Amino acid sequence: MSEADGIMRLRQPISVTYNWSAGPNATSHLNGLLDGTLVGKRCPGCSLVYFPPRNGVCPKCARILGDDVVVGPRGTITTFCVVNVPFLGQKIKLPYVAAQILLDGADISMQHLIQECEAADVRIGMRVEPVWKDRSEWGPSLENIAHFRPTGEPDRDMGVEAGAS
Amino acid sequence: MARRDVAIVATAQRPNEVGSTLTSVELILPVINDVIAKVGIERQKIGFWCHGSCDYMSGQPFSFVAAVDAIGAWPPIVESHVEGDGALALYEAWVKIQTGECDVALVFSNGKTTSGPIDRILNLQADPYMVTPLWPGFDSLAALQARACLDAGVLSEADMAEVAARSYRDALNNPIAYAKENVTAEQLLARPYTTAPLRAHDCGVPVDGANAIILAAGDAARSLAERPAWIRGIDHRIDTQRLGARSMTESSSAAIAAAKAGVGDDRIDIAELHAPYTHQEILLRRAMNLGEGTHVNPSGGALVSNPAMAAGLARFAEAAESVFSGSADRVLAHCTSGPMLQQNLVCVMEGE
Amino acid sequence: MADLCAVVGVGQTKHASCRADVSIAGLVREAVDRALADANIGIDDVDAIVIGKAPDPLEGVAMPELWLADALAAHGKPVFRVHTAGSVGGSTAIVAAQHVMAGIHGTVLTVGFEKQSDGNAMWALSVPIPFGMPVHAGAGGYFSPIVRGYIKRSGAPSHIGAMVAVKDRTNACKNPYAHLHEPDWTLEKALESPMMWDPIRFVETCPSSDGAMALVIMSEERADKHAGPKAWVHATAMRSEPTAFAGREQVSPRAGEMCAEDLWRKGGITNPAKEIDVAEIYVPFAWFEPMWLENLGFAPRNEGWRWVEDGVTDIGGSLPINPSGGVMSTNPIGASGMLRFGEAAMQVMGKAGEHQIDGARKAVGHAYGGGSQFFAMWLVSSSKP
Numbered sequence: 001m002s003e004a005d006g007i008m009r010l011r012q013p014i015s016v017t018y019n020w021s022a023g024p025n026a027t028s029h030l031n032g033l034l035d036g037t038l039v040g041k042r043c044p045g046c047s048l049v050y051f052p053p054r055n056g057v058c059p060k061c062a063r064i065l066g067d068d069v070v071v072g073p074r075g076t077i078t079t080f081c082v083v084n085v086p087f088l089g090q091k092i093k094l095p096y097v098a099a100q101i102l103l104d105g106a107d108i109s110m111q112h113l114i115q116e117c118e119a120a121d122v123r124i125g126m127r128v129e130p131v132w133k134d135r136s137e138w139g140p141s142l143e144n145i146a147h148f149r150p151t152g153e154p155d156r157d158m159g160v161e162a163g164a165s
Numbered sequence: 166m167a168r169r170d171v172a173i174v175a176t177a178q179r180p181n182e183v184g185s186t187l188t189s190v191e192l193i194l195p196v197i198n199d200v201i202a203k204v205g206i207e208r209q210k211i212g213f214w215c216h217g218s219c220d221y222m223s224g225q226p227f228s229f230v231a232a233v234d235a236i237g238a239w240p241p242i243v244e245s246h247v248e249g250d251g252a253l254a255l256y257e258a259w260v261k262i263q264t265g266e267c268d269v270a271l272v273f274s275n276g277k278t279t280s281g282p283i284d285r286i287l288n289l290q291a292d293p294y295m296v297t298p299l300w301p302g303f304d305s306l307a308a309l310q311a312r313a314c315l316d317a318g319v320l321s322e323a324d325m326a327e328v329a330a331r332s333y334r335d336a337l338n339n340p341i342a343y344a345k346e347n348v349t350a351e352q353l354l355a356r357p358y359t360t361a362p363l364r365a366h367d368c369g370v371p372v373d374g375a376n377a378i379i380l381a382a383g384d385a386a387r388s389l390a391e392r393p394a395w396i397r398g399i400d401h402r403i404d405t406q407r408l409g410a411r412s413m414t415e416s417s418s419a420a421i422a423a424a425k426a427g428v429g430d431d432r433i434d435i436a437e438l439h440a441p442y443t444h445q446e447i448l449l450r451r452a453m454n455l456g457e458g459t460h461v462n463p464s465g466g467a468l469v470s471n472p473a474m475a476a477g478l479a480r481f482a483e484a485a486e487s488v489f490s491g492s493a494d495r496v497l498a499h500c501t502s503g504p505m506l507q508q509n510l511v512c513v514m515e516g517e
Numbered sequence: 518m519a520d521l522c523a524v525v526g527v528g529q530t531k532h533a534s535c536r537a538d539v540s541i542a543g544l545v546r547e548a549v550d551r552a553l554a555d556a557n558i559g560i561d562d563v564d565a566i567v568i569g570k571a572p573d574p575l576e577g578v579a580m581p582e583l584w585l586a587d588a589l590a591a592h593g594k595p596v597f598r599v600h601t602a603g604s605v606g607g608s609t610a611i612v613a614a615q616h617v618m619a620g621i622h623g624t625v626l627t628v629g630f631e632k633q634s635d636g637n638a639m640w641a642l643s644v645p646i647p648f649g650m651p652v653h654a655g656a657g658g659y660f661s662p663i664v665r666g667y668i669k670r671s672g673a674p675s676h677i678g679a680m681v682a683v684k685d686r687t688n689a690c691k692n693p694y695a696h697l698h699e700p701d702w703t704l705e706k707a708l709e710s711p712m713m714w715d716p717i718r719f720v721e722t723c724p725s726s727d728g729a730m731a732l733v734i735m736s737e738e739r740a741d742k743h744a745g746p747k748a749w750v751h752a753t754a755m756r757s758e759p760t761a762f763a764g765r766e767q768v769s770p771r772a773g774e775m776c777a778e779d780l781w782r783k784g785g786i787t788n789p790a791k792e793i794d795v796a797e798i799y800v801p802f803a804w805f806e807p808m809w810l811e812n813l814g815f816a817p818r819n820e821g822w823r824w825v826e827d828g829v830t831d832i833g834g835s836l837p838i839n840p841s842g843g844v845m846s847t848n849p850i851g852a853s854g855m856l857r858f859g860e861a862a863m864q865v866m867g868k869a870g871e872h873q874i875d876g877a878r879k880a881v882g883h884a885y886g887g888g889s890q891f892f893a894m895w896l897v898s899s900s901k902p
């Protein structure tokens with residue numbers, strides 16, 4: 001049966017509204033963002049520093065993260081991709097570089113944008129720093145950072161860390 | 166039927182609450198660590214992990230993936246997840262132990278039921294072409310079933326209020342129950358309808374909760390618990406979902422599962438029934454032939470705290486604890502899923 | 518202690534970007550009916566049904582196994598639902614097999630499906646989460662940095678991904694059920710394909726498909742009495758690890774290595790590359806073929822790409838990978854893992870038609886999911902262990 005012969009599909013939009021919880025263990029991290037400070041957390045088990053403090057938990061140790069640790073603001077690109085695909089809900093102009101950035105003092109990389117340089121010039125080991133939006137636009141979100149840009153420092157040798165998270 | 170004796174050896178449950186600001190990981194982590202501490206076992210000795218939850222409950226596809234962060238999955242673990250109640254995760258773990266691949270398993274579940282409109286979310290379980298677009302609501306579907314039962318003379322509104330009054334009173338003795346009240350059926354019947362013929366007390370209270378259970382086989386179970394709750398029979402069955410195609414006044418899937426699990430072989434001291442609506446408890450008692458000698462839901466049941474996707478596993482925890490304490494010898498735990506008691510899992514446990 | 522079990526029936530749908538001609542239930546039933554016919558049994562002969570699919574928001578039906586009970590004539594039977602992200606098709610087949618291995622049921626039907634055209638998959642795979650940074654760019658945006666890490670570590674030349682893509686798309690033309698039938702790909706043409714998520718080219722990505730795969734699994738007792746070829750399940754394995762922790766190896770996750778080690782040990786395999794005749798592995802982005810060759814223990818570290826270059830993984834090679842065309846040619850997410858498991862079974866049953874590997878006796882089905890963190894594998898053979 002062709003579509004002309006009858007109803008083949010129906011459109012049924014579904015909308016459900018949720019209250020999203022950040023959780024108490026993310027409070028200092030989110031308050032830090034309101035203040036322009038990058039706050040991570042140290043695991044009391046393995047001493048590694050998580051930024052952002054994913055769910056407030058060290059997945060390796062299954063322990064609630066402990067002390068706050070100020071990290072960055074500079075960091076190193078551990079790996080990246082150049083995105084050329086338009087996405088629904090995506091708020092960034094194409095093409096752009098999505099990079100994994102290991103902030104100084106942190107032990108796990110975070111994903112953010114790289115701008116103010118050609119996509120072709122981005123490389124593993126490149127040193128970058130955050131460019132903050134105007135303070136009037138800030139909220140408790142990593143979106144306070146518009147993007148990261150190269151610092152011009154010499155590259156770091158990421159060695160075996162390349163491809164690690 | 167089962168070739169290996171498997172028992173629940175420890176349980177842990179969070180106090181049920183409304184409007185929790187915790188993430189699902191923060192909900193889960195304490196109960197996991199708690200239940201492991203209770204048996205004093207090294208994480209590496211847990212041969213299988215199984216999680217029950219629902220993406221639509223948390224509003225995020227792959228929401229269960231975050232839970233792997235909470236359980237210490239390093240070095241890597243043998244792990245699985247069911248989109249459904251933790252009681253089904255327990256069933257999968259029981260199957261796994263029956264294959265002989267492991268002796269000790271940990272199952273857990275979480276439901277942040279109050280972070281979204283649960284009545285609307287559960288509506289998404291219905292036929293997406295014919296029923297969901299009408300958005301009848303989950304309570305309304307239950308109300309249809311209750312009305313059919315009332316009209317058929319299977320039960321009365323007073324019977325339903327009795328179930329609620331008993332549950333609310335029993336909950337006074339349960340520190341983790343959310344709703345509790347020293348109330349009589351007469352008092353409840355004086356309250357207004359919410360979705361007629363259902364009143365507020367006829368509908369389980371949506372809460373946020375999490376729980377975890379450790380299962381072990383044979384000697385491992387004996388070494389981990391003084392009085393393990395041995396699983397003597399466990400089975401689950403499903404009915405049609407088509408509203409016009411099934412009897413609304415009985416639950417045939419519950420009856421089959423109960424028979425397969427051996428419910429009728431002996432007296433049941435305590436039955437923890439996952440009945441999110443008062444009339445459903447009555448239907449379940451009938452389907453399973455539970456007599457006057459059985460205390461139903463001494464915990465208060467899902468009526469007083471209904472953490473979606475965790476309320477079934479909570480019944481296992483409550484039933485097993487009554488065996489641990491020696492207050493019961495033969496108990497029943499039950500879990501339902503889907504609209505109007507569509508799917509039912511029944512388990513019989515005994516002390517040794 | 519576990520009983521033996523065997524796959525006695527395999528059935529899949531015609532996969533396509535949009536199967537507008539069937540409902541979700543119709544799609545599932547198409548695969549189920551073919552599996553039952555292949556096993557020469559009726560749906561009444563089935564004791565229990567195990568269903569797997571990826572996230573429910575892909576179609577907008579919560580726990581659809583409840584509603585599908587009607588389409589599967591499941592009234593009064595056990596229906597069980599599994600969801601382990603992208604590995605779900607594999608995990609589901611394993612859970613189904615374990616119902617038989619545990620002696621609980623004699624005949625289990627298992628089905629994995631996804632009808633991605635019914636919803637918005639790009640949205641469902643990349644829902645923006647408050648407080649974070651919405652740079653996520655779908656699965657490709659997540660996996661492409663990992664591929665970059667592999668290229669840097671192994672020194673692989675940049676054409677390897679395109680070689681895998683051309684091989685899989687060419688193989689798919691021998692598989693009547695495959696979604697993509699694109700016979701004209703050459704390496705030159707593939708290298709001109711636009712970069713989507715640099716270093717991943719468009720041709721090196723999988724399609725988004727509607728489709729389903731179903732298997733009938735029987736106990737040894739029943740399978741012995743059953744006429745026709747069987748795929749005996751020699752071993753199953755599953756492993757999981759967290760998505761992200763400080764220092765996590767993402768190119769070759771430990772969970773994948775452990776899962777493979779477990780599979781080889783249970784299956785009595787000491788030299789996988791020699792003893793395995795064919796493997797269907799989960800390759801949603803072409804570069805994952807050399808990465809998984811290493812992770813599974815087929816190829817030495819940093820050598821996987823050489824195997825691709827040397828044609829080892831071609832249909833005529835010594836270790837054909839994805840003769841069906843694989844995920845690169847067909848990707849109904851919740852079914853993709855079961856397609857790998859089912860295609861492996863078809864190979865040892867001698868039912869793979871034009872993409873049959875001559876004399877295949879031992880085959881591996883592999884699936885992974887999440888952030889390369891959930892692994893499911895099975896080893897099947899034409900004969901009992």
Ligand SMILES: [Zn+2]
Pocket residue numbers: 043044045046047048058059060061062063
């Ligand atoms: Zn730690």
